[in-house]
Amino acid sequence: MTASLEQLRRCHFAVDLGAARTRVWVRGAGLVVDQPSVAAVNTKTGALIAVGEFAEKMKGRTPDYIRVARPVSGGTVVDIDMAQRMLRHLLGDKVRRTLRRKPRLRAAACTPHDADPLAQRATIETLVGLGARRVELVDTLIAAAVGCGLPVEEPEATMIMVCGAAATQLAVLSLGSIVTAERIPVGGEAVDHAIVQHLRHQHELMLPSQAVRPLQLALSANGPNAPGPALTEIHGRDVATGLARSVQVDTAAVRMAIETPLTAVLDGVGKVLRSCPPDLVADVADRGIMMVGGSALLPGLDQMLRQATGVPVHIAERPDVCAVQGLGYMLEGRIEPRILNPLAN
Incomplete structure (x- = not known):
C-alpha cells in the first residue's frame, strides 16, 4: 500500500484526511490547509453553507434544514462527494488554480494501516475528483514516523503511536517497513464520550462534546497524579428539568x-x-515510544504508558501535523532511501 519514495517525489500535493481534521501540503508552499473535517449543508437546496472551523461551530446549533456532516470517519472517506466539495472550499481558488496548471497532477494521501481496498478506493476517488491524474497511498504510521523525525530507514526498532480521533494505531518500524502493527478503535472521541457519560451519571448533567474542552485543559494543567481534588466549573443542561445548570466537577473523578x-x-x-x-523489543526499551496525532496530548496518557510498559514515552513537537508533514518531506525529497543491494557472488 505504501508508495515508493521515487513515486512520491513526482507528486504535487499531499492530503491527510482525518476524522477530526483535514490537512493539505503543497510542494513548495508547505502546509496550506489545517481545518476540521466538517461541512454544513442546506438540505433543501443541497448548497454547501460552510466548511472547516465555522462549520464545526455550527454543530448542535443549526435549524432543521441545515445538516452538519463529517465526510470522513475513522480515517476512511464515507461520503466521497461531500469530501470533494469540502476539500475544494478548503483549498480555495488560488491554490486550486495553481494545482490545475501542473501537467499530470499527482497526489499523495495517508490511509490507515488496516484500510481495506474499498476504503483505499474511496480516498483515491476523492482526490481524482479534485483533478489528480494519479494518487499514491502511504501508510499513516510510516508518514507520521517520517514527519516527527524518527530514523525509519535504519535497522533499529522505532515504535510509534498515532493517536487519532476515532482510533489509535501502533507499530514497530525497521528498515523503512512495518514489522508489526495494531489498530485499537479508541481515540479522542471515546475519551470525550467517557467524560460526557460520567457527568450524566454522576451529576445528571447533559452537555455537548465541545464543552469537554475545559475539563481536558484542567486535567492537563493538574497532571495525571495531581495532589488533592481540583474543581472545574462546567455548564450544561439538567437531565430532569431540561434547564441550564452549572456544576463544580472534581477533575480527579x-x-x-x-x-x-x-x-x-x-x-x-x-x-x-x-x-x-x-x-527489536530491546531497541524499543532503549529508545522508547513516540506519540503523535491530535489525541497524543490527552491528559495522563503518556504517564499511563510509562507506568504500564516501563519504557520512555515521548510526544512529538507538533504531534497533530506529523502525518501530513511526513508526506510533505517525502514529496520534497528530504528523505533519502536506504539502498539494499544484493551482494555479488
Whole structure:
C-alpha cells in the first residue's frame, strides 16, 4: 500500500484526511490547509453553507434544514462527494488554480494501516475528483514516523503511536517497513464520550462534546497524579428539568473515568511488543515510544504508558501535523532511501 519514495517525489500535493481534521501540503508552499473535517449543508437546496472551523461551530446549533456532516470517519472517506466539495472550499481558488496548471497532477494521501481496498478506493476517488491524474497511498504510521523525525530507514526498532480521533494505531518500524502493527478503535472521541457519560451519571448533567474542552485543559494543567481534588466549573443542561445548570466537577473523578477507554490502548501496546522479535523489543526499551496525532496530548496518557510498559514515552513537537508533514518531506525529497543491494557472488 505504501508508495515508493521515487513515486512520491513526482507528486504535487499531499492530503491527510482525518476524522477530526483535514490537512493539505503543497510542494513548495508547505502546509496550506489545517481545518476540521466538517461541512454544513442546506438540505433543501443541497448548497454547501460552510466548511472547516465555522462549520464545526455550527454543530448542535443549526435549524432543521441545515445538516452538519463529517465526510470522513475513522480515517476512511464515507461520503466521497461531500469530501470533494469540502476539500475544494478548503483549498480555495488560488491554490486550486495553481494545482490545475501542473501537467499530470499527482497526489499523495495517508490511509490507515488496516484500510481495506474499498476504503483505499474511496480516498483515491476523492482526490481524482479534485483533478489528480494519479494518487499514491502511504501508510499513516510510516508518514507520521517520517514527519516527527524518527530514523525509519535504519535497522533499529522505532515504535510509534498515532493517536487519532476515532482510533489509535501502533507499530514497530525497521528498515523503512512495518514489522508489526495494531489498530485499537479508541481515540479522542471515546475519551470525550467517557467524560460526557460520567457527568450524566454522576451529576445528571447533559452537555455537548465541545464543552469537554475545559475539563481536558484542567486535567492537563493538574497532571495525571495531581495532589488533592481540583474543581472545574462546567455548564450544561439538567437531565430532569431540561434547564441550564452549572456544576463544580472534581477533575480527579473525571481522570478515573477516562482511564477505562485508555486501558484498551495499553493492551494494544502490550500486544505489539509481544509479537516483536526480542532484538527489536530491546531497541524499543532503549529508545522508547513516540506519540503523535491530535489525541497524543490527552491528559495522563503518556504517564499511563510509562507506568504500564516501563519504557520512555515521548510526544512529538507538533504531534497533530506529523502525518501530513511526513508526506510533505517525502514529496520534497528530504528523505533519502536506504539502498539494499544484493551482494555479488
